Amino acid sequence: MRRPLLGLSLLLVACLALSGSAFATGPGGWNHLGETGPSALNGHVTAMNADTAGALYLGGNFTNAGGIAAADRIAKWNGTKWSALGTTPLGNGSVFAIETHGAKVYAGGNFVNAGGKAAADYLAVFDGVSWKPFCNTTANPAFNAGGVQVLALQVIGSTLWVGGTFQNANGDPLADYLIGCDLATGTPRVTIDKDGDFTGAIYDLAATADGTLYAGGTFTNLDAVATADGVASYDGSWHGLGAAPIGGIVRALHAKGMNVYVSSDGVNIGGIAQADHLVKWNGSAYSAVGANGAGTNGYFPATTYINALTTSGSRLFAAGSWQNADGKPTGDVIAFFNGTRWQPLGSNGAGGGPWVGDTQALAVFRARLYAGGAFTKAGGDAKANFAASRPLP
Numbered sequence: 001m002r003r004p005l006l007g008l009s010l011l012l013v014a015c016l017a018l019s020g021s022a023f024a025t026g027p028g029g030w031n032h033l034g035e036t037g038p039s040a041l042n043g044h045v046t047a048m049n050a051d052t053a054g055a056l057y058l059g060g061n062f063t064n065a066g067g068i069a070a071a072d073r074i075a076k077w078n079g080t081k082w083s084a085l086g087t088t089p090l091g092n093g094s095v096f097a098i099e100t101h102g103a104k105v106y107a108g109g110n111f112v113n114a115g116g117k118a119a120a121d122y123l124a125v126f127d128g129v130s131w132k133p134f135c136n137t138t139a140n141p142a143f144n145a146g147g148v149q150v151l152a153l154q155v156i157g158s159t160l161w162v163g164g165t166f167q168n169a170n171g172d173p174l175a176d177y178l179i180g181c182d183l184a185t186g187t188p189r190v191t192i193d194k195d196g197d198f199t200g201a202i203y204d205l206a207a208t209a210d211g212t213l214y215a216g217g218t219f220t221n222l223d224a225v226a227t228a229d230g231v232a233s234y235d236g237s238w239h240g241l242g243a244a245p246i247g248g249i250v251r252a253l254h255a256k257g258m259n260v261y262v263s264s265d266g267v268n269i270g271g272i273a274q275a276d277h278l279v280k281w282n283g284s285a286y287s288a289v290g291a292n293g294a295g296t297n298g299y300f301p302a303t304t305y306i307n308a309l310t311t312s313g314s315r316l317f318a319a320g321s322w323q324n325a326d327g328k329p330t331g332d333v334i335a336f337f338n339g340t341r342w343q344p345l346g347s348n349g350a351g352g353g354p355w356v357g358d359t360q361a362l363a364v365f366r367a368r369l370y371a372g373g374a375f376t377k378a379g380g381d382a383k384a385n386f387a388a389s390r391p392l393p
Contacts, residue, residue, distance in 0.1 A: 027349030030371075030379025030388040033066075034082055039385040040066045045372025047107075048363035049098040054078060056365040057085075058372060058387060059095025059107060074098065074107050079366050085126045088115045099153035099160065101183055103128050106160060108150030112141075122150045123162060135162060135169075135181035135188055142170050142179070142188070154205035156213055158183050163202030163215060177202050178215060191234055197223045206253035206260055208283070211235075214260050216250030231262050241281050242270055251320070254309035258283050261316060263306035273297060277304045278318060289316065290342045292326050299335070299342040300325050308362040312369070312392055314339045319359035319371055333359050334371060336393060345369075346390060349380025355388075367392055 034040040043062035050056045056077045058065070065075035066082025072089035075082055085105060093111030100106070105126040107114070114124035115131025121141040125134040136142040143150070143166045152163035159180045162169075169175035170188050173195040180189040192198055200219030207213055213234040215222075222228035227240025230250040241262075248266030255261075260281045262269075269275040270286035276298025279286045290299050300306070304322040311317065316337040325331035330344040332353025337343075346354040357375030364370070370389045371378070378388035 026379040026381035026384065027347075028354055028379030028381075029346035030354055030384055030390045031381050032378075032383035032385075033077060033370075033387055033389060034080075039383050040082065041386040043386060044094070044360070044374045045387045046094060046096050046360045047098045047109075048361040048370060048372055049100055049105075050363040050365040050370075052100045052105075055100075056363055056370060057098045057100070057105060058361075059098050059109065060372065060386070061094040062386065063089075073109070073111060074105075077365075086115060086130045088130065090114045090124070090131065091116070096149060096151045096164075097153040099155055101155045101160070106134065106153055107131075108153050108162060108164065110149045122148045122164075122166070133186075135160070135179065135186050137170060137187060142181075152202055152205040152215075154207055154213065155183070156207045156211050159189070161205055161213055163205050163217070165201045177217070177219070191238065192223055203249070203251050204253045206255040208255045208258050208260060210258065214253050214255065214262075216253045216262060218249050220245075230264060230266075242286055244270070246270075246279070251305060251307050252309045254311060254316075256311050261289065261309050261311075263309060263318070263320070265305065267298065267302070276300050276302075277306055278309075290337050290340075293341075299337075305358070307358065307360050307373075308371075310362040310364055310369075312364040315393070317345070317362055317364075317369060319362050319373070321358040323353065329353070333357075333373075333375070338393075343393070345393065346379050348377070354379050355384075364392065365389075369393075 041062045045060040047059035059074045063072040065071035068084045070084035070089045073095045090111050095107045095109040097108040108123050112121040114120035119133040119141045122143040124131045148166045150164040154161045163178050167176040169179045174190040176198040202217040204216045216231045220229045222232045223238040225240050229245035233239045246264050248264040252263040267276040269279040272288045274288035274291040277300045305320045307320040319334040323332045330347045334345045355375035355378040359373035361372040368389045372387040376385045378384035
């Protein structure tokens with residue numbers, strides 16, 4: 001009687017090993033995505049989107065994600081395997097932003113001729129079959145100047161908002177750095193009425209539950225609003241946040257309900273000693289998000305760049321480029337706030353930070369946290385190059 005039981009036990013072990021192969025946690029808590037070759041990705045990950053059920057989209061400058069020939073610059077991960085979007089890939093450049101709406105996927109970056117389409121430059125839509133141009137009223141590209149980068153996408157209602165480094169989109173002098181595109185027709189719209197009112201690039205966009213658009217970047221005095229430096233809100237007109245400018249470049253935004261988390265290169269945001277590099281805006285006032293272990297200052301060190309934010313339940317995740325937050329050797333590049341205090345998130349398997357290299361993207365997908373960037377060997381896992389995941393803490 002023992003032999004059948006032994007066979008069943010061995011079968012069970014084998015099944016568990018196979019089922020867990022994509023999620024075999026490394027010594028530092030992080031692991032790679034997929035089992036193809038030495039690493040599933042061969043280039044940086046600069047965008048993630050998990051808004052569509054059953055799909056995590058990753059964008060960057062990689063090619064052949066997971067060994068899939070057409071999975072270039074953007075690819076889909078379903079939790080166990082990779083797939084391409086269409087048969088003709090984005091053949092050049094990088095993807096910096098991904099947004100979804102219905103069955104369509106929108107990608108922004110510095111690529112041209114997406115899917116082989118001559119007018120699909122810097123912004124393109126995948127309709128389930130192929131890539132196509134978007135947000136233009138003629139056969140010409142919406143963005144037709146060299147050096148253009150689309151860095152941020154946000155859908156609100158029937159409008160896709162597009163932010164980046166561009167100017168005069170569609171030949172409109174009012175379409176600098178931000179343009180809205182009707183999701184049904186691609187017809188563009190603008191938010192200012194005088195050329196020069198938009199004064200700098202947009203790095204990120206977010207939307208609160210009431211449909212208010214938030215923009216973050218390098219601009220100052222947006223639409224002649226004195227406090228609209230680095231971050232501003234738009235509800236038909238532009239507004240600054242708080243009584244004074246936030247200070248520093250705003251690199252990432254994340255909205256949850258009516259609250260917006262804002263990352264900035266500045267410290268003591270809103271005059272709050274604990275609000276260094278990250279702050280919460282509730283629609284009327286700033287507040288700090290945690291503090292250092294002594295409760296006397298912010299959690300993040302003086303030289304910090306927070307490039308990505310996301311939430312899951314009451315937990316806030318932040319990632320970017322910093323070292324030894326709160327004096328902890330594992331407090332590098334990624335951390336989470338549990339509602340009370342900040343904590344490092346994993347290690348390199350030897351007691352240091354989880355990886356070397358900056359982090360550009362975060363997403364929560366199927367009860368796991370995903371991170372993407374320019375890093376290698378996440379959590380001591382040599383295959384976890386440019387993207388890695390771990391169970392939610």
